Amino acid sequence: MSDDPAVSRAEIAPELARLARRGLLRRGLTLGSLGLLTGCDLSTHSGIDAALWAMLRFNDRVQEALFSKRRLAETYPASAITKSFRFNAYYAVWQVRPVPDNWRLAVAGRVADRTPWPLARLRALPQQSQITRHICIEGWSQIGQWSGVPLHVFLRHIGADLRARYVAFTCFDGYFTSIDMASALQPQTILALDFNWQPLTPEWGAPVRLRIPVKLGFKSAKNLQSIEVTNHNPGGYWENQGYNWFSGV
Amino acid sequence: MHWVGASAIICMILSGWAIYNAAPSLPFAFPRWMTLGGWLGAGIAWHISAMWVLFVDGLAYLAYGLLSGHFRRDLRPTGPRALLHDIGAALTFRLDHQLGHYNAVQRLLYTGVIVVICLAVLTGLSIWKPVQLGWLTGVFGGFPVARAIHLTMMFCIVGFLALHLTLVALFPRTLVSMIAPLEAEEGS
Numbered sequence: 536m537s538d539d540p541a542v543s544r545a546e547i548a549p550e551l552a553r554l555a556r557r558g559l560l561r562r563g564l565t566l567g568s569l570g571l572l573t574g575c576d577l578s579t580h581s582g583i584d585a586a587l588w589a590m591l592r593f594n595d596r597v598q599e600a601l602f603s604k605r606r607l608a609e610t611y612p613a614s615a616i617t618k619s620f621r622f623n624a625y626y627a628v629w630q631v632r633p634v635p636d637n638w639r640l641a642v643a644g645r646v647a648d649r650t651p652w653p654l655a656r657l658r659a660l661p662q663q664s665q666i667t668r669h670i671c672i673e674g675w676s677q678i679g680q681w682s683g684v685p686l687h688v689f690l691r692h693i694g695a696d697l698r699a700r701y702v703a704f705t706c707f708d709g710y711f712t713s714i715d716m717a718s719a720l721q722p723q724t725i726l727a728l729d730f731n732w733q734p735l736t737p738e739w740g741a742p743v744r745l746r747i748p749v750k751l752g753f754k755s756a757k758n759l760q761s762i763e764v765t766n767h768n769p770g771g772y773w774e775n776q777g778y779n780w781f782s783g784v
Numbered sequence: 785m786h787w788v789g790a791s792a793i794i795c796m797i798l799s800g801w802a803i804y805n806a807a808p809s810l811p812f813a814f815p816r817w818m819t820l821g822g823w824l825g826a827g828i829a830w831h832i833s834a835m836w837v838l839f840v841d842g843l844a845y846l847a848y849g850l851l852s853g854h855f856r857r858d859l860r861p862t863g864p865r866a867l868l869h870d871i872g873a874a875l876t877f878r879l880d881h882q883l884g885h886y887n888a889v890q891r892l893l894y895t896g897v898i899v900v901i902c903l904a905v906l907t908g909l910s911i912w913k914p915v916q917l918g919w920l921t922g923v924f925g926g927f928p929v930a931r932a933i934h935l936t937m938m939f940c941i942v943g944f945l946a947l948h949l950t951l952v953a954l955f956p957r958t959l960v961s962m963i964a965p966l967e968a969e970e971g972s
Contacts, residue, residue, distance in 0.1 A: 576826035591832070609914075609918060668914075673806035674806065
């Protein structure tokens with residue numbers, strides 16, 4: 536027996552080339568399958584869409600872990616305020632609804648006192664002013680001034696169960712959303728009554744809106760009708776269609 | 785490692801186009817059929833899914849490159865003279881392509897794209913978490929600037945991909961070695 540290998544490189548060269556071509560073909564198919572993936576948009580019942588939804592839930596947990604109540608959103612001088620602030624809603628500006636007669640902010644769920652709140656009573660609570668950046672999920676951002684009642688102050692006033700997991704918001708324009716309790720208690724989260732030092736007008740969320748600078752803009756619900764403290768995730772208008780539920784920044 | 789990372793980056797780019805289309809900061813939008821997800825919500829879902837693949841693959845690659853000496857041996861950019869020489873040779877199609885050896889042009893391009901990808905990841909994190917990672921957003925000059933850099937890095941990666949694929953098409957045997965690693969050209 537000699538030490539020579541059983542086959543020489545030259546003998547297996549054609550086979551090697553064939554294997555390489557097969558690999559190349561497989562890569563090509565992988566790239567081609569990208570074309571099929573582009574049809575997966577969270578609205579189908581395909582396995583890929585199910586995997587994407589699972590990743591969204593995983594991302595919620597990662598964001599929750601990254602969140603700290605002590606980290607504050609950057610604040611800006613009045614000179615940084617965006618001129619001609621952009622109107623944004625799930626409908627056009629001409630569809631903005633006026634504040635209903637006899638409006639009261641309803642309170643529900645795990646709270647001790649469910650008495651509805653008229654606007655004047657909210658005005659009587661301690662107020663906080665902030666100039667912060669409103670960051671839209673679409674990528675644009677703008678700076679505005681809001682003032683109103685810190686949500687943690689309000690939640691304590693109504694005797695909310697602060698160990699509950701969620702705070703849900705419904706609006707009289709049909710919108711709804713929800714946030715985690717930790718973000719609700721962050722000191723910059725406020726029930727805003729004023730925008731750029733003027734009482735809110737309907738297109739900016741009159742009479743009361745949520746203003747939460749540690750979340751993407753769509754979480755800052757306008758035209759509030761009710762607040763509920765709950766342990767069941769209430770979802771939201773956009774969240775139910777596939778926006779990331781946590782959407783912290 | 786290369787192919788997992790390449791797939792993740794292509795997914796990141798195509799889903800990033802779906803996100804960009806929601807509020808284009810430049811005067812054009814990407815055709816919907818070219819995007820991954822088609823609309824903003826699904827684009828983000830794809831983006832944050834591929835993100836983890838890129839993150840794990842990228843960290844593994846950086847660790848490998850540093851520990852194995854691959855970066856020091858193969859990718860460390862050469863001096864400007866060698867670079868000018870190799871660019872000249874490349875433009876006149878006389879640049880020698882030895883498998884397993886990186887010429888000055890390759891070194892610059894590959895090192896460049898690694899830096900660009902790292903910047904894309906860091907600016908991406910800074911616009912994903914401008915409050916929780918506010919210090920990082922601050923490093924890049926605030927949210928709007930970080931977003932613009934993120935977009936610019938995407939264009940750089942697309943530019944690299946175009947050049948890279950053209951060069952691979954000109955020298956197809958390099959692709960074979962990428963798929964079925966042969967002992968570098970022995971005896972041929």
